[in-house]
Every structure is written in structure tokens, then in C-alpha cells.
Amino acid sequence: MSENPVQLDSGMSKTLHNGLEILELLVTHPRGLTLTEIAEEIGVHRTVAHRLVRTLEAHRLCRRDRFKRISLGNGLVRLAEPVEQDLRTLARPILEELTELTQATAHLVVRENERQVRMLMIVEPRQARMHVSFRPGQVDPIDRGSAGLAMLAAAPAAPDERAEITRARGRGFAVSYGEIAPSVIGVSATVPDRDPAGGVSIGLSLFEAPDEDRLGHAVVDAARRLGQLLR
Incomplete structure (x- = not known):
């Protein structure tokens, strides 16, 4: 996770917060992570992590390789x-x-x-x-x-x-x-x-x-x- 994790408050979007946490997490794991590892790292259920990753994939902000490991996508460029x-x-x-x-x-x-x-x-x-x-x-x-x-x-x-x-x-x-x-x-x-x-x-x-x-x-x-x- 980020060295200085953001503290979620009532004025923030939890869903967006979790999605950004995934991107920050993937920055520190250039070889990629499994969906289960992502869910555990950001503290959400695997189903929630799946929806977040699918949304990020749709925007080309992350991608899956043939081993189903998830890493940052070219949309970030x-x-x-x-x-x-x-x-x-x-x-x-x-x-x-x-x-x-x-x-x-x-x-x-x-x-x-x-x-x-x-x-x-x-x-x-x-x-x-x-x-x-x-x-x-x-x-x-x-x-x-x-x-x-x-x-x-x-x-x-x-x-x-x-x-x-x-x-x-x-x-x-x-x-x-x-x-x-x-x-x-x-x-x-x-x-x-x-x-x-x-x-x-x-x-x-x-x-x-x-x-x-x-x-x-x-x-x-x-x-x-x-x-x-x-x-």
C-alpha cells in the first residue's frame, strides 16, 4: 500500500477510494497481483475487488495477463x-x-x-x-x-x-x-x-x-x- 495511506472520511467516495487504492497497490507490484491478493491488501471482499478491477480494466487502467495476474494498464500513459x-x-x-x-x-x-x-x-x-x-x-x-x-x-x-x-x-x-x-x-x-x-x-x-x-x-x-x- 501507499507509504502515506489516505484516511477515508464521510465526505469521500469509498468506491473511488478503493479503486485508487488498487492502482497505488499495483504501482508497488510491477509483476502483478492476483484478485485474491488485491482483495486482502485493500481489505474488501473478493467480489467487490472483482467489480473494481473490471471497472479499471474497462478504462484500461489495469489489465490481466494469461496467468490472471493484474497489473497497471496502458491507459495510465x-x-x-x-x-x-x-x-x-x-x-x-x-x-x-x-x-x-x-x-x-x-x-x-x-x-x-x-x-x-x-x-x-x-x-x-x-x-x-x-x-x-x-x-x-x-x-x-x-x-x-x-x-x-x-x-x-x-x-x-x-x-x-x-x-x-x-x-x-x-x-x-x-x-x-x-x-x-x-x-x-x-x-x-x-x-x-x-x-x-x-x-x-x-x-x-x-x-x-x-x-x-x-x-x-x-x-x-x-x-x-x-x-x-x-x-
């Missing part, structure tokens, strides 16, 4: 668009400074769902002889590429996680080689004080990385500064 616009506005000057400092392509990536991340913004260097180019909106697997690996590293360790995720958790930033595009190196760090289930990362894409630590510290600093603006 449309609702989040105004927030993402604010995120892009705050992030742009930070990305511009990062790309000028490193002469590499800087990117802002958000978690799309439990399996994918989405490229929200790209800033390319103006003076570099050559640089990596991506298109905004590109969707990639969360377990491939530095942005997704950084987000997974921000969550508690999983028994079957890749060694690169474990290493990223220790270093504070993730590095990947040729996982999104051949010959492209990625270096990314998550924006602090954001829930891993709805993660945001700042990173670099480049062809050579002779000093991973220097680049890693640069993206960590950029992510920290964006996190301060988002508080």
Missing part, C-alpha cells in the same frame, strides 16, 4: 501525458548540460510497464564529429540496455536477475554494450526518490566509453539534480 510534459520541461536543461559535458547523446527514459521502457526525450550533442541517434517514443525491453537495467537495479534484488543488474546496484549506475543497437554503449542512472515501478532514468548513448566511472558519475549527478527538481 494517456493520463500521465501532462505530467510527462512537465518532466520533459524540467529535464531538458539537465540533459543539454550532460550532453555538452560528455559530447554524447543524452536521454530521458521512463518505465512503460513491467517489461518495457520508453524513450521520452533525446538530446544530441552539437559539436561531436559523430553521435548516436534515437527516436523519441522508442520502446525497448526493460532487461536490455542501461536504462532498464538501472531501473531494475533500483528495486530489491531478484533471485534470477542478470549479473549486470547486481553490478549496477553496487555502482549506482548501469552500463550496457550493444544491447539496444549494435556497437552502442549505454550508461544510465535512475532518478532518485521515484518508485522503481514507475521509474525514470537519465543516461548516455555513445560509441566509446574509455572511462565508465566518469560517465557513470556524470549521469548519477544529472539524475540527482532532476530528482531534486521533482520533489
Whole structure:
């Protein structure tokens, strides 16, 4: 549940309150929950939970996978668009400074769902002889590429996680080689004080990385500064 649960009072809608509780609950469980688990967590009968989930499904705010586990739905993306616009506005000057400092392509990536991340913004260097180019909106697997690996590293360790995720958790930033595009190196760090289930990362894409630590510290600093603006 939310770290600061809302106390229901007589002027509030209990049904809407319970529906929002389900969404907040699913944010903290990106792998999904069963209907029974949801009912137990929010303290309602399974039949009530079923009606709430069906309503959220109709609005594409949650969905069920083939194992009948319930997770957040793509309809939240449309609702989040105004927030993402604010995120892009705050992030742009930070990305511009990062790309000028490193002469590499800087990117802002958000978690799309439990399996994918989405490229929200790209800033390319103006003076570099050559640089990596991506298109905004590109969707990639969360377990491939530095942005997704950084987000997974921000969550508690999983028994079957890749060694690169474990290493990223220790270093504070993730590095990947040729996982999104051949010959492209990625270096990314998550924006602090954001829930891993709805993660945001700042990173670099480049062809050579002779000093991973220097680049890693640069993206960590950029992510920290964006996190301060988002508080």
C-alpha cells in the first residue's frame, strides 16, 4: 500500500477510494497481483475487488495477463501525458548540460510497464564529429540496455536477475554494450526518490566509453539534480 495511506472520511467516495487504492497497490507490484491478493491488501471482499478491477480494466487502467495476474494498464500513459510534459520541461536543461559535458547523446527514459521502457526525450550533442541517434517514443525491453537495467537495479534484488543488474546496484549506475543497437554503449542512472515501478532514468548513448566511472558519475549527478527538481 501507499507509504502515506489516505484516511477515508464521510465526505469521500469509498468506491473511488478503493479503486485508487488498487492502482497505488499495483504501482508497488510491477509483476502483478492476483484478485485474491488485491482483495486482502485493500481489505474488501473478493467480489467487490472483482467489480473494481473490471471497472479499471474497462478504462484500461489495469489489465490481466494469461496467468490472471493484474497489473497497471496502458491507459495510465494517456493520463500521465501532462505530467510527462512537465518532466520533459524540467529535464531538458539537465540533459543539454550532460550532453555538452560528455559530447554524447543524452536521454530521458521512463518505465512503460513491467517489461518495457520508453524513450521520452533525446538530446544530441552539437559539436561531436559523430553521435548516436534515437527516436523519441522508442520502446525497448526493460532487461536490455542501461536504462532498464538501472531501473531494475533500483528495486530489491531478484533471485534470477542478470549479473549486470547486481553490478549496477553496487555502482549506482548501469552500463550496457550493444544491447539496444549494435556497437552502442549505454550508461544510465535512475532518478532518485521515484518508485522503481514507475521509474525514470537519465543516461548516455555513445560509441566509446574509455572511462565508465566518469560517465557513470556524470549521469548519477544529472539524475540527482532532476530528482531534486521533482520533489
